[in-house]
Amino acid sequence: MFCYQCQETAGCSGCTMSGVCGKKPEVANLQDLLVYVTKGLSAVTTALRNDGKEVSENINHLVSVNLFTTITNANFDYYAISEKIRETIFVKEQLLGELSEDVKANLPEAALWTGTEDEFDAKAKTVGILSTENEDIRSLRELITYGLKGLAAYSKHANALIRDNEEVDAFLQKALADTLDDSLSVDDLVALTLEAGKYGVAGMALLDEANTAAYGNPEITQVNIGVRNNPGILISGHDLKDLEMLLEQTKGTGVDVYTHSEMLPAHYYPFFKKYDNFAGNYGNAWWKQKEEFASFNGPILMTTNCIVPPADSYKDRMFTTGACGYPGCKHIDSEYGQTKDFSEIIEMAKKCDAPTEIETGTITGGFAHEQVFALADTVVDAVKSGAIKKFVVMAGCDGRSKSRSYYSEFAQALPKDTVILTAGCAKYKYNKLDLGDIGGIPRVLDAGQCNDSYSLALIALKLKEVFELDDVNDLPIVYNISWYEQKAVIVLLALLYLGVKNIHLGPTLPAFLSPNVANVLVENFGIAGITTVEDDIKTLIG
Numbered sequence: 127m128f129c130y131q132c133q134e135t136a137g138c139s140g141c142t143m144s145g146v147c148g149k150k151p152e153v154a155n156l157q158d159l160l161v162y163v164t165k166g167l168s169a170v171t172t173a174l175r176n177d178g179k180e181v182s183e184n185i186n187h188l189v190s191v192n193l194f195t196t197i198t199n200a201n202f203d204y205y206a207i208s209e210k211i212r213e214t215i216f217v218k219e220q221l222l223g224e225l226s227e228d229v230k231a232n233l234p235e236a237a238l239w240t241g242t243e244d245e246f247d248a249k250a251k252t253v254g255i256l257s258t259e260n261e262d263i264r265s266l267r268e269l270i271t272y273g274l275k276g277l278a279a280y281s282k283h284a285n286a287l288i289r290d291n292e293e294v295d296a297f298l299q300k301a302l303a304d305t306l307d308d309s310l311s312v313d314d315l316v317a318l319t320l321e322a323g324k325y326g327v328a329g330m331a332l333l334d335e336a337n338t339a340a341y342g343n344p345e346i347t348q349v350n351i352g353v354r355n356n357p358g359i360l361i362s363g364h365d366l367k368d369l370e371m372l373l374e375q376t377k378g379t380g381v382d383v384y385t386h387s388e389m390l391p392a393h394y395y396p397f398f399k400k401y402d403n404f405a406g407n408y409g410n411a412w413w414k415q416k417e418e419f420a421s422f423n424g425p426i427l428m429t430t431n432c433i434v435p436p437a438d439s440y441k442d443r444m445f446t447t448g449a450c451g452y453p454g455c456k457h458i459d460s461e462y463g464q465t466k467d468f469s470e471i472i473e474m475a476k477k478c479d480a481p482t483e484i485e486t487g488t489i490t491g492g493f494a495h496e497q498v499f500a501l502a503d504t505v506v507d508a509v510k511s512g513a514i515k516k517f518v519v520m521a522g523c524d525g526r527s528k529s530r531s532y533y534s535e536f537a538q539a540l541p542k543d544t545v546i547l548t549a550g551c552a553k554y555k556y557n558k559l560d561l562g563d564i565g566g567i568p569r570v571l572d573a574g575q576c577n578d579s580y581s582l583a584l585i586a587l588k589l590k591e592v593f594e595l596d597d598v599n600d601l602p603i604v605y606n607i608s609w610y611e612q613k614a615v616i617v618l619l620a621l622l623y624l625g626v627k628n629i630h631l632g633p634t635l636p637a638f639l640s641p642n643v644a645n646v647l648v649e650n651f652g653i654a655g656i657t658t659v660e661d662d663i664k665t666l667i668g
């Protein structure tokens with residue numbers, strides 16, 4: 127195996143024996159094959175579109191789910207991945223029949239390869255990351271592929287709410303196919319990377335529309351972090367439609383529902399407030415699962431990444447749905463657009479103890495675009511009066527590495543006239559610190575999940591308009607972003623596309639950036655890593 131797609135990759139260079147995330151070599155290899163056949167399918171769908179033919183939503187969904195399946199910490203289940211490869215080859219073979227022999231002759235090998243399950247392991251070993259020899263081409267192909275994985279994940283969430291954007295899907299598939307094209311130069315691939323950012327904005331906008339149309343605009347909300355005495359179900363990941371189905375099916379059963387990690391922002395949506403068994407948020411970011419899932423006592427539903435390989439003490443209480451999976455954990459799903467049946471989880475919960483209390487109190491969030499726009503006058507006045515000197519975007523991911531304590535320390539060391547804008551699970555590094563407020567505006571404004579970084583971009587563009595500036599970089603906003611997996615890659619590419627410069631990215635720069643590709647990012651966008659809290663405060667705040 128060779129995998130270097132996430133921030134925790136072994137030795138900051140690549141996992142080769144087994145994943146730091148817990149991914150076994152045979153699963154890593156099979157994920158490589160799934161990416162390969164999905165790229166092959168995408169070359170076929172792109173050829174069909176070029177031929178003026180339509181590609182069905184089902185196929186678009188298959189491509190997105192396949193990519194999502196290979197995101198860090200999403201799916202550890204060898205057989206589920208094998209089944210997706212089989213399905214993808216089957217669909218691709220059918221579509222190939224619609225192309226002329228001339229067009230087929232120009233397709234890449236991935237579009238034409240077919241094989242049975244007993245051939246998957248051997249083929250997988252030949253199609254991994256290292257099969258691209260030139261390190262800069264490899265770096266750019268992987269950067270694009272990881273961005274597209276993030277984009278696919280956001281598309282999948284929008285699809286769950288019956289929203290599609292054919293333009294985004296067509297780009298995603300064309301770009302996947304382009305990563306197989308040996309005729310593309312480094313410059314072509316740099317241009318494609320930025321184009322991916324453009325579609326990253328479109329994909330996040332699609333999901334934002336889907337979420338707000340279904341559940342209303344997030345609003346300032348105090349979320350309980352303590353527990354009640356009823357048995358509970360803990361829901362984690364990012365899929366709000368799964369939460370809606372779970373809340374509908376648990377109402378009146380005496381079972382409470384709690385959020386974990388990236389599901390916390392669900393509490394900010396008006397729609398979910400009508401469920402009186404929606405009890406609060408339990409615990410912290412994804413990587414604290416082992417201790418927090420053990421003490422929760424009831425069943426856990428993982429709707430997406432990030433899954434930590436479960437301990438035996440709670441493995442039989444952990445369920446998966448959607449693109450994620452873990453061997454030995456029951457997977458519950460439904461046909462597209464249909465209701466999932468969570469009754470087995472609810473019945474299990476009734477027999478479990480109530481969650482063990484690990485903390486008490488509340489945390490505040492809900493500062494997505496409409497809520498911040500509603501406060502625009504107060505915010506603008508605070509900037510004009512000098513009460514707020516700078517906004518610091520600290521969106522992104524949390525993770526296991528000790529070096530991430532930098533982000534708690536950085537948040538605490540920021541001058542009191544700065545406001546943190548956050549989204550994603552990065553917030554858990556400082557959302558329970560009492561950082562106070564500025565004239566009633568909390569110093570940590572949480573927009574929501576990682577995809578709600580879109581809100582932060584809209585807020586920046588709104589401020590640019592209010593202050594009548596030509597360049598988003600002239601705003602008093604600085605960026606100190608933490609990344610972990612591939613959704614953060616598409617967020618980064620989206621910010622670059624929007625023209626944001628001088629982003630600091632940590633805790634380490636991606637291993638998949640070759641020295642030359644890293645230089646392109648440094649020279650054209652001023653991307654930098656992090657150093658010490660003290661020095662970075664000086665650089666960013668002055």
Ligand code: FSO
Binds near residue numbers: 611612614
């Ligand atoms: Fe975190 Fe995981 Fe949301 Fe990621 S839970 S790390 S960027 O999946 O997607 O922020």
Ligand code: SF4
Binds near residue numbers: 140141148
């Ligand atoms: Fe290693 Fe990250 Fe890949 Fe897991 S996802 S195998 S930790 S690089």
